[in-house]
Amino acid sequence: MSRSIFHKLALASVVIAGAVVLAGCQKSPPARFHLNMVEMAEKEMTDENQQTIANVLEAMFGTPDEPFVLPEAGLDIKKLQMAAGPVRSDRAGRNTGLFREHCVHCHGISGDGMGPTASFLKPYPRDYRQGKFKFTSTPTGAMPTDDDLARIIRNGVPGTAMPPFEVALAQPEIDALVEYVKYLSLRGRVEIALVMQILDLNIGETLPTDRATLVETVLLPEVEKWTTAPQSVIQPEQEPPAEFGSIASIEKGRGLFFDDKKGNCFLCHGTTGLGDGQTTNYDEWSKQVHDLRTSSLATLERREQLTADFQARIAAAENDEEIEALEEEQTTALAELEEAEEKSRWKLAILEAHALEPRTIDPRNLRLGVYRGGRRPIDLYYRLEAGINGSGMPRAPLTAEEKWQVVDYVLSLPYEPGGELGVDRVMAARERN
Numbered sequence: 001m002s003r004s005i006f007h008k009l010a011l012a013s014v015v016i017a018g019a020v021v022l023a024g025c026q027k028s029p030p031a032r033f034h035l036n037m038v039e040m041a042e043k044e045m046t047d048e049n050q051q052t053i054a055n056v057l058e059a060m061f062g063t064p065d066e067p068f069v070l071p072e073a074g075l076d077i078k079k080l081q082m083a084a085g086p087v088r089s090d091r092a093g094r095n096t097g098l099f100r101e102h103c104v105h106c107h108g109i110s111g112d113g114m115g116p117t118a119s120f121l122k123p124y125p126r127d128y129r130q131g132k133f134k135f136t137s138t139p140t141g142a143m144p145t146d147d148d149l150a151r152i153i154r155n156g157v158p159g160t161a162m163p164p165f166e167v168a169l170a171q172p173e174i175d176a177l178v179e180y181v182k183y184l185s186l187r188g189r190v191e192i193a194l195v196m197q198i199l200d201l202n203i204g205e206t207l208p209t210d211r212a213t214l215v216e217t218v219l220l221p222e223v224e225k226w227t228t229a230p231q232s233v234i235q236p237e238q239e240p241p242a243e244f245g246s247i248a249s250i251e252k253g254r255g256l257f258f259d260d261k262k263g264n265c266f267l268c269h270g271t272t273g274l275g276d277g278q279t280t281n282y283d284e285w286s287k288q289v290h291d292l293r294t295s296s297l298a299t300l301e302r303r304e305q306l307t308a309d310f311q312a313r314i315a316a317a318e319n320d321e322e323i324e325a326l327e328e329e330q331t332t333a334l335a336e337l338e339e340a341e342e343k344s345r346w347k348l349a350i351l352e353a354h355a356l357e358p359r360t361i362d363p364r365n366l367r368l369g370v371y372r373g374g375r376r377p378i379d380l381y382y383r384l385e386a387g388i389n390g391s392g393m394p395r396a397p398l399t400a401e402e403k404w405q406v407v408d409y410v411l412s413l414p415y416e417p418g419g420e421l422g423v424d425r426v427m428a429a430r431e432r433n
């Protein structure tokens with residue numbers, strides 16, 4: 001990619017932002033989807049390739065105001081139309097624009113988790129485009145079911161800014177938002193698939209954009225992940241054992257929690273369950289940004305060391321011929337580095353404009369009694385069976401009985417001394433005296 005292209009792309013977000021400011025109080029332009037610019041920067045997509053991807057996505061999915069899906073996508077266009085577009089009601093009182101009314105301020109118009117309020121929230125709102133959802137009844141790598149998504153919308157995510165909508169929304173409205181979340185996620189996954197298709201092209205080849213190829217090689221593999229989700233729902237190998245909820249079961253769970261060959265839960269959640277164990281990891285959404293920024297900064301710091309290395313080699317050269325060869329090698333290396341530096345500056349500019357500041361993961365404080373994926377025993381069982389997709393929480397190598405015992409122990413932690421719902425140690429001692 002030429003230096004001029006990188007310079008042009010680095011300035012693009014600044015130009016767009018300036019245009020918005022200059023627009024002032026004029027009529028707002030139609031809403032538009034944004035490309036996944038972090039993905040574009042990481043894979044070094046040229047402006048030509050970006051335009052191709054944008055054109056294909058609009059042809060396959062339409063716009064935020066006028067969504068469109070091919071029949072093969074398996075999505076309900078009427079539900080999408082209820083969720084999409086500006087906020088309004090018809091004469092019968094039927095509401096449309098539900099996503100923009102209730103969700104876009106956090107999750108963003110493109111479902112990228114970068115709405116106007118996103119940077120102020122912890123944790124950040126979910127970015128749907130990668131097709132990774134944390135709290136599901138399906139294994140890691142599988143898509144959630146419609147029921148999983150509906151449950152999150154109805155109940156919210158405790159301990160986060162995601163509120164419950166059970167009272168605010170009727171069931172048809174919840175169904176419409178579920179469909180729209182699937183639509184945004186499918187669009188995001190297709191975008192990533194198009195990037196990968198372009199990377200596989202040979203020099204001189206262009207991305208095939210005929211309908212048959214796009215449907216067969218790009219769309220259908222992603223659609224299948226959604227259509228097969230209900231068949232992959234985790235079914236516990238056994239129901240909670242008879243002793244579930246007993247002191248004996250809780251004590252067995254405690255042992256598994258601290259067993260570094262079994263649960264190994266204390267590694268992240270801490271020896272007291274306060275979430276103060278390993279806290280330096282990034283979830284997969286932040287890790288992509290963190291790694292891209294780190295590698296770009298490392299490139300910009302290479303020049304001084306590279307120059308020093310060549311100077312040392314030239315100083316140690318034994319004759320003019322060797323010195324000349326080293327100087328030519330240095331010139332070539334610095335020219336290559338200059339191109340890499342230009343790319344790195346472009347990538348950093350993209351991250352500045354199109355990514356949130358990476359944050360490390362805060363493991364759950366299990367003594368608070370706040371479980372983001374739900375507090376039913378089966379919800380915690382799902383977390384042990386499947387892990388938490390994208391978060392670094394792995395699947396626990398436990399038997400079904402052992403999983404129920406760990407669930408027992410985790411549910412008991414808030415009620416222990418020092419837990420949010422437990423007996424205060426000082427008050428307990430005072431009572432005993």
